[in-house]
Each structure stands twice: as C-alpha cells, then as structure tokens.
Amino acid sequence: SAVISQKPSRDICQRGTSLTIQCQVDSQVTMMFWYRQQPGQSLTLIATANQGSEATYESGFVIDKFPISRPNLTFSTLTVSNMSPEDSSIYLCSVAPLGRGQDMNTEAFFGQGTRLTVV
Amino acid sequence: QQPVQSPQAVILREGEDAVINCSSSKALYSVHWYRQKHGEAPVFLMILLKGGEQKGHEKISASFNEKKQQSSLYLTASQLSYSGTYFCGTEIGITGGGNKLTFGTGTQLKVEL
Numbered sequence: 001s002a003v004i005s006q007k008p009s010r011d012i013c014q015r016g017t018s019l020t021i022q023c024q025v026d027s028q029v030t031m032m033f034w035y036r037q038q039p040g041q042s043l044t045l046i047a048t049a050n051q052g053s054e055a056t057y058e059s060g061f062v063i064d065k066f067p068i069s070r071p072n073l074t075f076s077t078l079t080v081s082n083m084s085p086e087d088s089s090i091y092l093c094s095v096a097p098l099g100r101g102q103d104m105n106t107e108a109f110f111g112q113g114t115r116l117t118v119v
Numbered sequence: 120q121q122p123v124q125s126p127q128a129v130i131l132r133e134g135e136d137a138v139i140n141c142s143s144s145k146a147l148y149s150v151h152w153y154r155q156k157h158g159e160a161p162v163f164l165m166i167l168l169k170g171g172e173q174k175g176h177e178k179i180s181a182s183f184n185e186k187k188q189q190s191s192l193y194l195t196a197s198q199l200s201y202s203g204t205y206f207c208g209t210e211i212g213i214t215g216g217g218n219k220l221t222f223g224t225g226t227q228l229k230v231e232l
Contacts (some may be wrong), residue, residue, distance in 0.1 A: 108151065
C-alpha cells in the first residue's frame with residue numbers, strides 16, 4: 001500500500017498568482033499522476049510524472065500552465081500558474097506502487113486532494 | 120476516449136441491488152472500480168484483468184467482457200454505506216512505457232432507508 005500526504009488541503013488564491021501543490025508518498029513509486037476534478041465531475045488526468053524524466057501532459061494541459069517536478073521516487077509537485085477562476089477545482093495526486101512493472105495491475109492510491117478556489 | 124458509465128444516477132432502498140455499467144471505445148487491458156464519497160478521495164473497490172483474474176477488497180462483484188470492451192459492477196443487498204459516486208477506470212498505455220488510468224463519467228448512487 002501507499003500513504004500519500006498532499007498539501008495544502010485547500011487554498012483561496014487571487015487571480016494571476018500561482019499555487020504549488022505537494023505530494024509526498026511513504027514509499028517509492030514508479031509513476032505519479034495528477035488529476036483535476038471539477039465539482040460533480042469525474043477525474044481528469046492532467047499529466048503523468050516519472051522520476052528523472054519530463055512529465056507527460058494530456059490533451060488540453062500544457063507545461064507552462066501546470067509545471068510539474070518529480071525530483072525523486074517519493075515526491076512530486078504540481079504548480080497551477082497564472083490562475084483564473086476557471087482553475088477552481090480539486091487537484092489530486094495518485095500513485096502506482098513500485099515493482100509492479102509497466103502495468104498497474106493493482107489499485108491506485110490517492111492523496112486527499114487540494115481544494116483550490118480562485119477569486 | 121473517456122469511458123461512459125450508465126446509469127448516471129440511481130436511488131436504492133437499503134437491501135436492493137444495482138448494476139453499474141462501464142463501456143469503452145478502446146481495447147481494455149484492465150478495468151478498475153472506485154467509490155468516492157463527497158469531499159473524500161476515491162477508494163479502490165476492484166480490479167478486473169484480462170483472463171478473468173479479479174482483485175478486490177469488498178464483497179462486491181464485477182464482470183469484464185474484453186470483446187465488448189465493457190465492465191459491470193454488481194452491488195447486492197445495498198447498505199447505506201454504499202452511497203457515493205462510482206467510477207470505472209481503464210488502463211491505457213503511455214508513450215515511453217507504463218500505463219495511465221482514465222476514469223469514466225461516474226455514477227451517483229444513493230441508498231435510502
């Protein structure tokens with residue numbers, strides 16, 4: 001299993017500013033994922049972060065807006081840059097445990113999420 | 120590309136059964152099922168793999184039809200604690216290696232007394 005600590009749990013930010021969300025895992029993991037979940041909606045994958053390589057972004061998400069760092073096998077950050085009210089959402093990090101090979105074949109673990117409100 | 124779930128919402132009386140369906144337009148390697156309660160992170164329920172293997176933590180059953188690219192989650196004798204939003208997740212390969220999880224549209228389930 002994996003226990004994830006995600007910070008901050010919530011924040012209210014001014015438009016035009018940036019917020020960095022941290023995700024700390026209690027064990028080494030191969031892959032980390034960042035999702036966005038708007039109220040009443042499903043989880044939308046923003047990007048996949050592997051240690052030692054650049055993050056892979058999904059369609060509609062770009063590095064300039066959502067830069068990601070993955071300095072080691074237990075930590076990642078997601079920055080929401082130049083925020084607007086449309087960025088108000090819940091952001092979740094998720095991990096796939098190490099040692100499972102290229103395929104997940106096991107449950108995904110989630111942080112408790114960061115509830116972001118942009119005013 | 121996002122898997123489509125049906126129904127979108129369902130209300131049950133405690134003890135009743137429900138089926139939630141998940142359909143993908145892409146070939147499936149495996150299907151995950153999660154439940155999310157309001158304000159909380161998604162919680163793992165089950166994985167169904169090609170070949171029929173299943174891994175789960177609760178007394179919830181599911182099926183996986185690889186040819187039809189569909190999966191169904193079966194909730195029997197529902198309890199109040201079953202209330203929440205259910206998501207299926209499908210694994211898709213990532214360029215350069217590894218898989219990512221794409222979540223379905225979601226099904227809101229409410230169990231009442």
